[in-house]
Amino acid sequence: xxxxxxxxxxxxxxxxxxxxxxxxxxxxxxxxxxxxxxxxxxxxxxxxxxxxxxxxxxxxxxxxxxxxxxxxxxxxxxxxxxxxxxxxxxxxxxxxxxxxxxxxxxxxxxxxxxxxxxxxxxxxxxxxxxxxxxxxxxxxxxxxxxxxxxxxxxxxxxxxxxxxxxxxxxxxxxxxxxxxxxxxxxxxxxxxxxxxxxxxxxxxxxxxxxxxxxxxxxxxxxxxxxxxxxxxxxxxxxxxxxxxxxxxxxxxxxxxxxxxxxxxxxxxxxxxxxxxxxxxxxxxxxxxxxxxxxxxxxxxxxxxxxxxxxxxxxxxxxxxxxxxxxxxxxxxxxxxxxxxxxxxxxxxxxxxxxxxxxxxxxxxxxxxxxxxxxxxxxxxxxxxxxxxxxxxxxxxxxxxxxxxxxxxxxxxxxxxxxxxxxxxxxxxxxxxxxxxxxxxxxxxxxxxxxxxxxxxxxxxxxxxxxxxxxxxxxxxxxxxxxxxxxxxxxxxxxxxxxxxxxxxxxxxxxxxxxxxxxxxxxxxx
Numbered sequence: 372x373x374x375x376x377x378x379x380x381x382x383x384x385x386x387x388x389x390x391x392x393x394x395x396x397x398x399x400x401x402x403x404x405x406x407x408x409x410x411x412x413x414x415x416x417x418x419x420x421x422x423x424x425x426x427x428x429x430x431x432x433x434x435x436x437x438x439x440x441x442x443x444x445x446x447x448x449x450x451x452x453x454x455x456x457x458x459x460x461x462x463x464x465x466x467x468x469x470x471x472x473x474x475x476x477x478x479x480x481x482x483x484x485x486x487x488x489x490x491x492x493x494x495x496x497x498x499x500x501x502x503x504x505x506x507x508x509x510x511x512x513x514x515x516x517x518x519x520x521x522x523x524x525x526x527x528x529x530x531x532x533x534x535x536x537x538x539x540x541x542x543x544x545x546x547x548x549x550x551x552x553x554x555x556x557x558x559x560x561x562x563x564x565x566x567x568x569x570x571x572x573x574x575x576x577x578x579x580x581x582x583x584x585x586x587x588x589x590x591x592x593x594x595x596x597x598x599x600x601x602x603x604x605x606x607x608x609x610x611x612x613x614x615x616x617x618x619x620x621x622x623x624x625x626x627x628x629x630x631x632x633x634x635x636x637x638x639x640x641x642x643x644x645x646x647x648x649x650x651x652x653x654x655x656x657x658x659x660x661x662x663x664x665x666x667x668x669x670x671x672x673x674x675x676x677x678x679x680x681x682x683x684x685x686x687x688x689x690x691x692x693x694x695x696x697x698x699x700x701x702x703x704x705x706x707x708x709x710x711x712x713x714x715x716x717x718x719x720x721x722x723x724x725x726x727x728x729x730x731x732x733x734x735x736x737x738x739x740x741x742x743x744x745x746x747x748x749x750x751x752x753x754x755x756x757x758x759x760x761x762x763x764x765x766x767x768x769x770x771x772x773x774x775x776x777x778x779x780x781x782x783x784x785x786x787x788x789x790x791x792x793x794x795x796x797x798x799x800x801x802x803x804x805x806x807x808x809x810x811x812x813x814x815x816x817x818x819x820x821x822x823x824x825x826x827x828x829x830x831x832x833x834x835x836x837x838x839x840x841x842x843x844x845x846x847x848x849x850x851x852x853x854x855x856x857x858x859x860x861x862x863x864x865x866x867x868x869x870x871x872x873x874x875x876x877x878x879x880x881x882x883x884x885x886x887x888x889x890x891x892x893x894x895x896x
Contacts, residue, residue, distance in 0.1 A: 389406075391403055399432070403430060403432075406427045406430060407427070407430055443577055443580050446464050446468065465493050465496050465497060465501065466496045466497070466500060466501040466502070466776065467501070467502070468497065468501065468502075468503055469502055469503060469504050469505075469580065469721075470503065470504060470505050470506075470507065470576070470580060471490075471497060471503055471505075471506050471507070472507045472509055473486045473489070473490065473506065473507070473508050473509065474509045474511060475508075475509070475510065475511070476510070476511050476512050477510040477511060477512050477513050477521075477524055477551065478512070480508065480510045480524055480527070480528050480549075481524065481527035481528045481530075481531045486508075487531065487535065488695075490506070490535075490538060491535065491537045491538060492695060494537050494538055494540070494541045494542075495541065495701075495708065495779070497541065497542075498540075498541025498542055498716060498721070499540075499541055499708075499712060499715045499716055499719070499775075499779045500776050500779045500780055501721070501776060502721045502772055502776070503542075503546075503721055504546065504721045504722045505546050505547075505548065506542060506546055506547050506548075507548050507549075507550055507573070507576070508528050508532075508547070508548070508549045508550070509549075509550050509551075509552055509573070510524060510525070510528070510549065510550065510551045510552070511551075511552055511553075512553070513551040513552065513553045513568065521551050524551070525549040525551065528549045529544075529547070529549055532544070532547050540709070540712035540713055540716065541712060541716055542716070543716070546722075550569040550572060550573060551568065551569055552568055552569060552570050552573070553568040553570075612746050612748050612749055613749060613752075613858045613859075615746070616742060616746050616749055616752075616753070616858060617854060617858045617859065619742065620737055620742070620756070620854050620858070621851075621854065623736075623737045623738055624737060624847070624850055624851065624854070627735050627736065627737065627846075628843055628846060628847055630731070630734070630735075631728075631731050631732065631734075631735055631842065631843060631846065632839070632843055634728055634729060634731035635728050635731060635835075635838075635839040635842065636839070638714075638718050638728055638729065638835075639832065639835050639836065639839070641714055642711055642714060642715075642718075642831070642832065642835060643828075643832055645710045645711045645714055646707065646710060646711060646828040646831065646832070647828070648710050649706050649707040649708075649709070649710030649711065649824070649828070650707065650824045650825050650827075650828050652706040652710070653703070653704075653706040653707055653824040654821050654824055656706065657703055657706070657817065657824075658817075660702050660703065660705065661699075661702075661703065661813075661814060661817055662814075664689075664697065664699050664702055665679070665810045665813060665814065666810075675806070676805065676806045678691065679806065679809050679810070680798070680805070680809065682697075682699065682794075683794045683795075683797040683798040683809055683813065684794075684798045686700070686787060686790075686791060686794055687699035687700045687787065687790055687794055688700075698783075699790070699813075700783050700784075700786045700787040700790060701783055703786050703790070703817070704782045704783045704785075704786045704827065707782045707824060707827055707828070708779075708782055708783070711831075715775075715779060717729065719771065719772070719775040721772070726768070727768055727771045727772070727775070728771075728842075732764055732767055732768060732771070732842065733764060733768075735760075735764060735846060736760065737756060737760060737850065739753045739754075739756050739757045739760070740757075749858065752857040752858055753857075755853070755856075755857050756850075756853055756854065756857055759849065759850065759853040760850065760853075763845065763846065763849045763850065766845075767842055767845060767846070770841070771838065771842070774834075774838055774841075777834070778831060778834045778835060778838070781827070781830050781831050781834055782827045782830075782831055785823065785826055785827035785830045786823055786824075786827055789820045789823035789826065790816065790817070790820070790823075792816065793812060793813055793815075793816025793817070793820075794813070796812050796816070797809040797812040797813050797816075800812075
């Protein structure tokens with residue numbers, strides 16, 4: 372590569388990030404156009420001598436001091452199957468998205484094949500294999516449309532979603548919403564017609580994605596709990612009450628742990644039944660799916676030879692220059708994933724407010740509220756326990772949200788690990804008869820590995836059991852330690868923090884009331 376071709380981007384040759392800065396959005400747009408656009412008009416061709424977009428994997432735009440987008444990241448994903456590198460980036464980002472916006476024109480919203488194709492292809496990554504909480508289908512150019520027509524289009528899009536089983540296996544109807552936007556209406560300001568333009572609603576959604584208030588509440592809640600513990604420890608000793616409360620709390624902890632354990636074990640049994648059906652179906656019907664991959668109806672000879680050769684060299688993943696990526700491991704595991712998709716969505720809700728394991732974690736409670744009413748002398752210690760309980764449940768829900776992606780992915784990963792040897796053998800063939808040898812080798816290897824479906828089932832069930840043990844151990848150890856800190860620690864010389872406690876409690880109550888209002892608003896919107 373000649374240096375003269377990279378005068379503007381010397382960072383490319385050194386594998387470094389290129390940073391562009393501007394005081395205005397327009398200025399920054401002019402700077403980055405050559406790195407982000409593949410099309411151009413004549414004027415742009417004259418002004419931009421070189422276009423570097425094929426070399427660019429990712430462009431990050433940071434907007435300073437913008438409260439509206441604080442703690443929010445907007446990701447503009449490339450089209451599905453644009454190219455291999457884009458496809459890899461696409462799948463990497465999409466599993467981390469909490470909200471997905473599909474933007475298409477009003478006049479072809481319901482019939483937009485590419486939009487629905489992207490959603491269906493990514494449904495596993497977004498839903499059970501990701502953490503997407505909501506999908507918003509945004510219809511643009513509603514400027515000149517009548518409200519009746521707009522409502523008709525929105526209904527058509529919603530009905531299209533209801534028809535698609537693949538999407539409904541991963542998302543409930545409550546997760547899917549349709550919006551219409553109009554730039555003309557938006558510029559009218561206060562006189563905007565809400566029937567034609569829902570940009571304000573989308574802005575409100577972005578504000579709700581900003582979790583700064585929740586983070587502040589968690590911080591203040593922690594301070595409230597610690598100060599309550601300190602002030603409670605300073606109070607006069609009430610040994611008898613402490614002993615009584617401690618005994619009740621330890622009893623409650625044991626009961627609650629058993630309830631969580633039973634709830635998770637019941638769910639695991641349901642998964643085992645679904646997976647058993649999936650294994651049976653896989654062993655009986657996988658031949659049909661395998662042959663559709665090895666003998667595609669619309670591809671023959673040399674073209675498919677190259678495609679299959681690429682797939683076996685890439686652990687079963689077929690990535691054409693254009694069009695949909697095909698993964699033989701996903702195809703072989705499809706009967707297994709389909710068997711548990713609905714159960715998985717119910718068990719592991721991406722919306723944390725709904726609670727994992729059918730709400731078993733959120734239902735866990737030491738009943739400190741009723742104890743506070745009965746044992747006023749240890750109210751501050753019990754307040755500390757309340758804080759600890761909320762904090763550990765929040766942490767566990769986040770841990771489960773991360774782990775559930777790995778659990779869902781384990782079915783395909785187990786199949787992939789079992790198939791690797793066959794892919795390696797198939798990739799070694801050269802010369803005449805290579806296509807036939809590759810096909811025969813892959814087919815023979817699948818037939819010899821029919822127990823891999825049972826293995827995939829066992830791996831998933833083990834991971835579910837491991838998660839159960841993690842949840843129970845974390846709840847038990849954390850709450851047991853918190854009980855000891857609050858009620859079994861001997862009194863010692865501690866500062867008087869009553870004034871600080873009063874101030875923090877005031878802020879905590881204000882934030883808590885505001886959070887309840889926000890949750891009610893989100894639930895009703």
